[in-house]
Amino acid sequence: MEYSGEKPTHHEAEGILAKEFTLDIPRIPSVELPLDVRPTSESVGRAIKMCGGIRAIKNALVTHRDRQDGLELYLNHGKKEDGTDIYFNEHPIIGRQVPQRDESIILKISLPKGTLAANNGDLKKALAxxxxxxxKVVPVGVINHTIRFREMSDFQMRLDNSSSAQEFSSSFGSLDWPNFKKxxxxxxxxxxRPTENINSLIFQRNPSAPATDFQFVPPPRFSMVKIxxxxxxxxxxxxxxxSNGKAMVKGTYLKNHQQLxxxxxxxxxIPSEPHAMLKKAFETAKETGVYPGSSAESGFLVKLENCIAILEDLFSKRPIWVKRHIDGIIPMESQPALKxxxxLTSYRFTKGPWRNTYIKLGLDPRSSSEFARYQTEYFKxxxxxxxxxxxxxxxPSPPPRFYQSxxxxxxxxxxxxxxxxxxWYLMLQIDLLISEPNIAEIxxxxxxLDEPTELTGWLHELDLVKFRRIVKxxxxxxxxxNFEFSEYKLKFFKSMLYPKESMISQGATSHDAEGDIDMDTSQELRDPTVLSNSNNGDSDEEDEDNGVQTGDIDDIALAQEGEEAEQDEDEQEEEEEANFGASQSDDAFTLREDENDTSNFKISSSQISSGNEAFDIKAASFLxxxxxxxxxxxxxxQMLRQNLDSLSYDPF
Incomplete structure (x- = not known):
C-alpha cells in the first residue's frame, strides 16, 4: 500500500510519480468518545477515568468482536464526600467495536509556524x-479497530432532595448489610396507612431545590430504548x-379541511356546514374568481363548482357514500377538486358502523334505522x-385510479x-350485500335496535355475524x-342462534333432560362448519381459508374428481339420508371424538328420530x-356432551 503526501508539480502531473511511503507502521486501536475532549492531559485523563481507567479500555479493545461486552462510559460518575452516590440511577452507555474492519491512517502534517492560526484553524485551507x-506529510500509524458509542444517554436522578432515594441507594444500592437491615x-x-410517613418527611431544601420534591424511588432507566x-x-x-432560499409550498397543494x-x-x-376556513376560502373564490392557493390558469374554481353540483345530486339520492364509488362518477377533469x-358537502366518522364513508352535512345516521343499509363491513x-x-x-384486479362507472x-x-x-373492493355497505339471495333473505x-351502537350500528350482532359468515x-x-356453494353450510349460517361459539354453552340449558343435573360446559360445543368470528369481522383470529373446510362436498378438490363421482356420491347420500330418517330403522351411526379413537358409541336412529319426523344429520349441529x-x-x-366435541356421520 502506498501513499503520497506531496502535492504534484507541473512535471509530476506530466508523469512523474509522487513520493512513496511504506505503511509498515504501528497498528493502533482507538476509542471514539461522545465527549468534547481537549488536547490537555487533564481533559484526556478525565475522559479515561469516565471509561473506567486504562485497564478497562484495554480489556474492551482486546475483547472479541462477536462478544457483547463493551466499554462502559459513565457521564456523571462520582460520589459525595460521605461516600454516597450523587445520582440514584447512574448507569453507563455502552461502546462496542465496529463490526467490520474499519482501518484509517494517522497522518502527521508539519506546517510553518503560524500557518494554521492564520487560516482560522482550517487545515484544508491552510494546505491550499x-x-x-x-x-510535510508522514503516515505514523494505522487504526485497525475502533470502539464507538451509538447508544443514547439517559436522564439521571440527583439524590440531594430525596431522602427516600438516599436510603434506598445506601442499602440496596451498596448492598451494605447494616444499612440494608436498618x-x-x-x-x-x-x-x-403507608402514605403517612411521606407526609411527615423533612426535606433538605436549598435555594436551588425545586418547588416539589420527588420522594419515591426513581426508575432505573427513564428511556425505554437504548438507541x-x-x-x-x-x-x-x-x-x-x-431563489432567496425561503421555503414555500406550491400553489397546487390545497388543504381540504375535512371535518372528522x-x-x-x-x-x-354532527357538522351541519363546512369548516370555517374552507367556507371562507370558497366565498373568496366566488368573489375573486380564483380559489386561494390556485392559479387562474388552472381553472380550479370551475372544476370545484362542477364537482359540487355532481356531489349534491349524488347525496340527494344516497346520503352516505364510499369515496371509491364516487371516483367512477366524477369526470376525470374534475377529479383534482374532488377532495x-x-x-364542502360532507363529513366523516373515524369509528363506528359508518367509518370510512362520506356523510351528507347535517345528516345524522344515528337518528333513524333507515340508514342501517349504509353501514360498512370490511372483508378480506x-x-x-x-x-x-x-x-x-x-x-379481479382492483379498479384503476381513474375509471368510469x-x-x-x-x-x-x-x-x-x-x-x-x-x-372490486371488499369494504362493502350493507345495501351492496343484499343482492346475494341468502343475505337478502336474512x-x-x-x-x-332501539338505539345504534358503535360496534353494530342499528343491527343486532347475530344478523351481522350471519352476513359475515356467508360473505366470507x-x-x-x-x-x-368454485361457485357451487354448500346448501348445508348456508342453511346453518342462516339458522344460527348465537353470534359466537362460546355463547352456545351459555345459551343452552344448564340442566339435563331430567332438569336436576348440571351439564359440563367447560368445553365449547362446536359444529364442524362454524367459523371463528370477531366483532370487527376482519380480525386475524378468523379462519384462514374463509370458511372452506378441507374435505367438504363443495371443496374444489372434490369438484376435480369428475361429474360421475359427484353424481354417485349424491345418490349414495340421498339413500343414506332416506334410510337414516326412517323411524323404524335399526341403522346406526357412529359418534366419535377422534378418527383415530377406537372407542365408538353406537346409537340407534330411533334415539334420534322423534315420531315420523325425519332428522337430517347432515344439517344438524352437535347441540x-x-x-x-x-x-x-x-x-x-349427558355422557356424550361431557366427552365429545363434535360428531362424524358413519353409516354402516
Whole structure:
C-alpha cells in the first residue's frame, strides 16, 4: 500500500510519480468518545477515568468482536464526600467495536509556524495556501479497530432532595448489610396507612431545590430504548425553495379541511356546514374568481363548482357514500377538486358502523334505522389462501385510479356482492350485500335496535355475524373457482342462534333432560362448519381459508374428481339420508371424538328420530343432535356432551 503526501508539480502531473511511503507502521486501536475532549492531559485523563481507567479500555479493545461486552462510559460518575452516590440511577452507555474492519491512517502534517492560526484553524485551507515544499506529510500509524458509542444517554436522578432515594441507594444500592437491615426494619410489616410517613418527611431544601420534591424511588432507566428511534421524516413533496432560499409550498397543494367526528356517543355534535376556513376560502373564490392557493390558469374554481353540483345530486339520492364509488362518477377533469368538494358537502366518522364513508352535512345516521343499509363491513381474503397456486387468476384486479362507472350516475356493478363475482373492493355497505339471495333473505326479516351502537350500528350482532359468515364463506369458494356453494353450510349460517361459539354453552340449558343435573360446559360445543368470528369481522383470529373446510362436498378438490363421482356420491347420500330418517330403522351411526379413537358409541336412529319426523344429520349441529338423543336416552346424552366435541356421520 502506498501513499503520497506531496502535492504534484507541473512535471509530476506530466508523469512523474509522487513520493512513496511504506505503511509498515504501528497498528493502533482507538476509542471514539461522545465527549468534547481537549488536547490537555487533564481533559484526556478525565475522559479515561469516565471509561473506567486504562485497564478497562484495554480489556474492551482486546475483547472479541462477536462478544457483547463493551466499554462502559459513565457521564456523571462520582460520589459525595460521605461516600454516597450523587445520582440514584447512574448507569453507563455502552461502546462496542465496529463490526467490520474499519482501518484509517494517522497522518502527521508539519506546517510553518503560524500557518494554521492564520487560516482560522482550517487545515484544508491552510494546505491550499502553502506551497508543497513548505509542509510535510508522514503516515505514523494505522487504526485497525475502533470502539464507538451509538447508544443514547439517559436522564439521571440527583439524590440531594430525596431522602427516600438516599436510603434506598445506601442499602440496596451498596448492598451494605447494616444499612440494608436498618432500611428493611424501618418498614412496618402491616402498614395501615403507608402514605403517612411521606407526609411527615423533612426535606433538605436549598435555594436551588425545586418547588416539589420527588420522594419515591426513581426508575432505573427513564428511556425505554437504548438507541434513537428512526422517524424517517420526509420533506413535503409540495414544498420548494425560492431563489432567496425561503421555503414555500406550491400553489397546487390545497388543504381540504375535512371535518372528522371522533366519538360516537349521543352527545356528539354532527357538522351541519363546512369548516370555517374552507367556507371562507370558497366565498373568496366566488368573489375573486380564483380559489386561494390556485392559479387562474388552472381553472380550479370551475372544476370545484362542477364537482359540487355532481356531489349534491349524488347525496340527494344516497346520503352516505364510499369515496371509491364516487371516483367512477366524477369526470376525470374534475377529479383534482374532488377532495375539496367532499369537504364542502360532507363529513366523516373515524369509528363506528359508518367509518370510512362520506356523510351528507347535517345528516345524522344515528337518528333513524333507515340508514342501517349504509353501514360498512370490511372483508378480506386470508393471506394463506392467497398464497395458494392458481388463486390469483380468480381474483379481479382492483379498479384503476381513474375509471368510469359502468352505470352512469350510479355505483359500478363490479362493487356489488351477489355471490356470482368477487367485488372490486371488499369494504362493502350493507345495501351492496343484499343482492346475494341468502343475505337478502336474512335482511328481509331483521329487526333493528332501539338505539345504534358503535360496534353494530342499528343491527343486532347475530344478523351481522350471519352476513359475515356467508360473505366470507362464499368469497373463499369463489377465489378457488368454485361457485357451487354448500346448501348445508348456508342453511346453518342462516339458522344460527348465537353470534359466537362460546355463547352456545351459555345459551343452552344448564340442566339435563331430567332438569336436576348440571351439564359440563367447560368445553365449547362446536359444529364442524362454524367459523371463528370477531366483532370487527376482519380480525386475524378468523379462519384462514374463509370458511372452506378441507374435505367438504363443495371443496374444489372434490369438484376435480369428475361429474360421475359427484353424481354417485349424491345418490349414495340421498339413500343414506332416506334410510337414516326412517323411524323404524335399526341403522346406526357412529359418534366419535377422534378418527383415530377406537372407542365408538353406537346409537340407534330411533334415539334420534322423534315420531315420523325425519332428522337430517347432515344439517344438524352437535347441540341439536344431543338434545334429540336426550329425549330418548338422557344418560347417554349427558355422557356424550361431557366427552365429545363434535360428531362424524358413519353409516354402516
Amino acid at each position: 495556501n502553502v506551497s508543497s515544499k513548505k509542509y 432500611y428493611v426494619e424501618s418498614i412496618p410489616d402491616q402498614d395501615p 434513537p428511534f428512526l422517524y424517517r421524516y420526509e420533506g413535503n413533496p409540495y414544498a420548494t425553495k425560492a 367526528v371522533y366519538t360516537f356517543g349521543p352527545e356528539t355534535r 375539496i368538494a367532499l369537504s 381474503i386470508e393471506s394463506k389462501l392467497l398464497k395458494s397456486p392458481g388463486i390469483a387468476k380468480n381474483i 359502468n352505470t352512469p350516475g350510479e355505483i359500478d356493478t363490479r362493487f356489488v356482492f351477489d355471490g356470482k363475482q368477487i367485488p 335482511y328481509s326479516s331483521i329487526t333493528y 364463506y362464499e368469497l373463499g369458494c369463489m377465489v378457488q373457482g 341439536e343432535i344431543i338434545e334429540r338423543i336426550a329425549q330418548k336416552d338422557p344418560e347417554t346424552a
